[in-house]
Amino acid sequence: MPASCESAVTLPVSVDLHARPAAEFVRTAMGFGASIAVGANGREADAKSLLSVLALGAKAGTTLSLRADGDDAATAVEALAGCVSAFD
Amino acid sequence: MVGIVVVSHSSDLARGLADLAGQVAGPDVSIEPAGGLPDGSLGTDDDRVREAIKRADRGDGVVVLCDLGSAILTVRHVLERSSNGHVVLADAPLVEGAVTAAVVSSAGSSLEDVTRAAEEARGASKL
Numbered sequence: 415m416p417a418s419c420e421s422a423v424t425l426p427v428s429v430d431l432h433a434r435p436a437a438e439f440v441r442t443a444m445g446f447g448a449s450i451a452v453g454a455n456g457r458e459a460d461a462k463s464l465l466s467v468l469a470l471g472a473k474a475g476t477t478l479s480l481r482a483d484g485d486d487a488a489t490a491v492e493a494l495a496g497c498v499s500a501f502d
Numbered sequence: 503m504v505g506i507v508v509v510s511h512s513s514d515l516a517r518g519l520a521d522l523a524g525q526v527a528g529p530d531v532s533i534e535p536a537g538g539l540p541d542g543s544l545g546t547d548d549d550r551v552r553e554a555i556k557r558a559d560r561g562d563g564v565v566v567l568c569d570l571g572s573a574i575l576t577v578r579h580v581l582e583r584s585s586n587g588h589v590v591l592a593d594a595p596l597v598e599g600a601v602t603a604a605v606v607s608s609a610g611s612s613l614e615d616v617t618r619a620a621e622e623a624r625g626a627s628k629l
Contacts, residue, residue: 444609465626
């Protein structure tokens with residue numbers, strides 16, 4: 415049975431989730447087999463789709479929810495949380 | 503990595519979009535503009551498209567995106583004459599398709615996956 419993992423991470427106060435950070439986030443997500451959803455402002459997006467992540471319109475300081483389903487779910491969530499925390 | 507070619511009637515538009523997609527996707531993806539006619543006027547040119555495909559091709563395939571009308575005819579014409587089977591014309595919106603394709607390519611995805619991502623950009627909501 416595939417694993418499931420959830421977590422939350424807050425965007426740094428100086429970084430909106432605009433094109434370049436979103437691309438880095440999506441690139442990180444694409445490295446995993448798990449299906450991954452990222453949520454913000456009451457909406458949810460496919461973490462592997464740049465345009466859907468951009469459409470979240472997440473501003474600096476917003477808390478993003480991360481939910482992954484699949485064998486590498488835990489590693490994926492950890493990597494994505496690390497990626498978001500490292501934005502500058 | 504899969505290369506990206508941006509074909510537009512306008513050389514400025516093709517170059518600007520290639521810059522934008524390159525900024526978002528990072529330096530590893532080869533994104534080549536093919537815009538305008540050799541005399542600087544608006545239009546699309548077989549040789550420019552052919553050369554851009556050649557420059558973008560690093561061996562993993564090339565996805566071509568077009569703006570409108572005769573740009574599509576030009577690319578089809580080029581591909582009919584010199585298709586080696588790994589150059590694909592994507593049915594995708596130009597800006598969203600090129601940026602998405604570049605980012606998906608930068609993750610090391612296959613030609614098929616890059617093409618699909620570009621084409622799926624058509625249905626993506628911006629707001």
